[in-house]
Structures are given as structure tokens and as C-alpha cells.
Amino acid sequence: MNIFNYITIISMLLMTLLILVQTRGASLGAGLGGAGEINTTRRGSDKTIYQLTIVMAIIFSISLVLGVIQK
Secondary structure (H helix, E strand, O other): OOHHHHHHHHHHHHHHHHHHHOOOOOOOOHOOOOOOOOOOOOOOOHHHHHHHHHHHHHHHHHHHHHHHHOO
């Protein structure tokens, strides 16, 4: 295994954790998009978690592409 495989696995796990942490609402339906509420502003730690999720998605995508190119 090369370094890109490790980066891909770690970023995937962190991204999954961040996505699960930022789910809003008290019910399972809220996590699946059935809450019916529109929240347009993110503040504080919610905004930070959202931005970290985007960074992890970018790292994940880049590591996948570089891993394929290296092979």
C-alpha cells in the first residue's frame, strides 16, 4: 500500500464522522432530509465542522486521483 491509500482511508473515516456529527434535528427523518426546516446560516462550531467536512472531501478526492495516477 502506498501513502495515498492511507490518506484516502483516513480522510474517508474523518469525513464520515464529520457528516454524522453535523446532522441536525432530533429524529432519523431529520438526518435523511425530512425535517422540513430550512437552516441557511451556520454559526460557531457548526460552521467549523461544515468547513472541515469540505476540506476532508477535497483531500479524499485528491488522494483518490493521485492514487490512481501513481498506479
